[in-house]
Amino acid sequence: TNKVSQLISIPANPAIDLKLQGLHLIEASAGTGKTWTLATLMVRLIVEGGFFTRQIIATTFTRAAAAELKARIRKSFENYRGVLKQAMDAPEATLQQAVAQKDWLAVHLLQTLNIDQQGHAQNLLQRALDTFDELFVGTLDSFCQKLTSEFAFDSGQYETLHISEKDAELSYQVLHQS
Numbered sequence: 001t002n003k004v005s006q007l008i009s010i011p012a013n014p015a016i017d018l019k020l021q022g023l024h025l026i027e028a029s030a031g032t033g034k035t036w037t038l039a040t041l042m043v044r045l046i047v048e049g050g051f052f053t054r055q056i057i058a059t060t061f062t063r064a065a066a067a068e069l070k071a072r073i074r075k076s077f078e079n080y081r082g083v084l085k086q087a088m089d090a091p092e093a094t095l096q097q098a099v100a101q102k103d104w105l106a107v108h109l110l111q112t113l114n115i116d117q118q119g120h121a122q123n124l125l126q127r128a129l130d131t132f133d134e135l136f137v138g139t140l141d142s143f144c145q146k147l148t149s150e151f152a153f154d155s156g157q158y159e160t161l162h163i164s165e166k167d168a169e170l171s172y173q174v175l176h177q178s
Helices: 034-047 063-089 091-100 104-112 115-130 140-150 167-176
Strands: 057-060 136-139
Touching (some): 034 063, 063 115, 063 136
């Protein structure tokens, strides 16, 4: 099977333990690892779930957080593609390095994927990088804007709708219209 011979116990980790079906909400205080968790889940969705980038949606509240998340996802795709490539030549050394770095996703992948699956996973991550622009990572309002633009005709709207950023002004107009 060409799996690593040593089985390492992975500490409980929601990003690794979470099932890849259904809707999930990741909510936590600042600095608790939400971005890492989402980037880890994206790797798992590609490698274990077999999803295409165009099938995945990740939303957050600010444009800055969305930009950071997207950059971290890309970096994770690149990193784990490299880990899997390295493991093709030196599986035990790669596993030991992952354990030393407490990179539990790498440990998980190296222990659950045989050599053929690791090669396939590398290809899936490369495809994800090649189609990275199809991955939607943005704010909730930008996701709504995307939906109103892409499905305007289906919704009966014949002109493009836009989400306004003038909340206070529009609220005032609605409240004070006679």
